[in-house]
Amino acid sequence: MKNFLDISDLSSQALRGIIEEAKKRKSSRKDLNKSEPDNDKPFYGRSMIMIFEKPSTRTRISFDIAVKQLGGSSIILSPEGIHYGKGDETLKDTAKVLSEYADIIMLRTSSHENLKEFGKYLTIPIINGLSNQSHPCQVMSDILTFEEEKGNIEGKSIAWLGDGNNNMSNSLIEAASKFNFTLKIGCPKQYQPNKKIVSWAKKNKTKLTVTNDPRDAAKDADCIMTDKWISMNDKVNKSKKKKSLKKYQVNKKLMSLAKSDAIFMHCLPVGRGEEVTNDVIDGKQSVVWTQALNRVHAQKSIINWCLN
Numbered sequence: 001m002k003n004f005l006d007i008s009d010l011s012s013q014a015l016r017g018i019i020e021e022a023k024k025r026k027s028s029r030k031d032l033n034k035s036e037p038d039n040d041k042p043f044y045g046r047s048m049i050m051i052f053e054k055p056s057t058r059t060r061i062s063f064d065i066a067v068k069q070l071g072g073s074s075i076i077l078s079p080e081g082i083h084y085g086k087g088d089e090t091l092k093d094t095a096k097v098l099s100e101y102a103d104i105i106m107l108r109t110s111s112h113e114n115l116k117e118f119g120k121y122l123t124i125p126i127i128n129g130l131s132n133q134s135h136p137c138q139v140m141s142d143i144l145t146f147e148e149e150k151g152n153i154e155g156k157s158i159a160w161l162g163d164g165n166n167n168m169s170n171s172l173i174e175a176a177s178k179f180n181f182t183l184k185i186g187c188p189k190q191y192q193p194n195k196k197i198v199s200w201a202k203k204n205k206t207k208l209t210v211t212n213d214p215r216d217a218a219k220d221a222d223c224i225m226t227d228k229w230i231s232m233n234d235k236v237n238k239s240k241k242k243k244s245l246k247k248y249q250v251n252k253k254l255m256s257l258a259k260s261d262a263i264f265m266h267c268l269p270v271g272r273g274e275e276v277t278n279d280v281i282d283g284k285q286s287v288v289w290t291q292a293l294n295r296v297h298a299q300k301s302i303i304n305w306c307l308n
């Protein structure tokens with residue numbers, strides 16, 4: 001059984017296969033309506049259960065559409081509405097029951113451990129729809145978006161500005177190793193990538209640079225990426241964190257240091273005027289709406305990878 005929990009769990013070849021299938025499926029359904037199934041309906045008669053411990057717009061809707069396009073159906077649940085390891089039912093029993101009803105699970109959780117724990121008892125695959133530690137589905141669709149705009153990501157230079165120690169930056173570091181691109185993280189000392197991911201990156205020969213100077217990170221980049229300064233899980237002094245991230249804001253001046261044809265990416269939701277200015281996110285170099293759309297296409301391939 002194949003779970004999709006972290007980019008680091010898969011080989012470069014498997015990850016490349018997911019991206020290529022996404023490109024192929026996306027281009028072959030150009031004439032179909034948004035929720036019309038692909039001609040081969042590989043998920044026909046099957047279903048996905050999604051559980052959201054935390055809010056979501058894109059992940060919730062893009063997975064739902066992905067499943068429809070694969071010809072299947074989805075059921076969206078919140079932990080409050082079900083026996084989710086609470087009261088008289090253990091997580092193990094909930095997992096066993098869900099395994100009888102559906103063919104695949106997607107979980108968005110506050111604790112990465114929940115994914116592993118739940119996955120241990122399920123007899124069907126589980127996909128990580130964001131945890132405190134990683135956001136692999138988002139980063140896979142970002143690779144797809146990057147390659148549609150700029151060609152193969154291998155050897156390209158990506159700059160990550162702002163919080164260097166969150167779920168997105170962790171998955172991006174893993175992707176830099178697997179897809180062989182250069183990643184320059186510009187962040188303050190107190191929000192640098194954690195020791196565990198840095199030592200993983202070293203062991204896996206990742207082209208990773210961490211700098212406290214945002215200009216060094218942005219210089220000559222093919223793409224500048226950022227994320228909300230305060231993540232859903234953050235239990236921090238918000239105003240203090242925002243103050244220390246201020247000089248890592250992606251604005252016109254910072255964008256001008258990147259290549260002239262560089263793109264701007266953000267997984268959304270966005271803190272406008274904080275990590276990015278309106279003129280950048282709404283400007284010509286921004287591809288953020290395509291990123292949101294591509295969640296559908298990358299996740300279709302992730303589901304297929306899990307089931308094949």
Ligand code: CP
Pocket residue numbers: 055056057058059060130138267268269
């Ligand atoms: N980017 C992303 O995962 O968005 P949601 O929180 O809306 O799902």
Ligand code: NVA
Pocket residue numbers: 130135166167168227228230231232233267268269
């Ligand atoms: N780092 C953000 C990503 C949101 C999609 C968060 O966890 O809130």
